[in-house]
Amino acid sequence: MSKFIHPLADVQSENIGDNTSIWQFCVVLEKAIIGNNCNINCQVFIENDVIIGNNVTIKPGVQIWDGITIEDNVFIGPNVTFTNDKMPRSKQYPTEFLKTVIKRGASIGANSTILPGLNIGENAMIGAGSVVLKDVPENTIYVGNPAKELIK
Structure with a gap:
């Protein structure tokens, strides 16, 4: 198995899984861990204390800071903003930076902001443009500013 790293990407990490693609203008720092079958779109920055699972899609314009873990089968939309320092x-x-965990199967819509130290539950969905201020339970949909559970 192989991986694809675009020649215009700056990938310093050796911890890149099989069948993962990293596109142009990305920066991946030395200690970052990225799993198998991921698609890291252009203009993504990934710091050192980051773990990304298998089958993860990260769209353009996302920065993944120290302390963030993204589990398997997660979708991160374009320009999602993560934070890791409350002050x-x-x-x-x-x-030490606050730890944020995006659990297996979660999806985060474009332009959402995720405050530090939160857990986004398994299979949760965050609507585009949402500002997430608190943990999101598994199998829920959160939307808005501040993000609240969408009741069907």
């Missing part, structure tokens, strides 16, 4: 200040860094 960011220039040149002042926490001793």
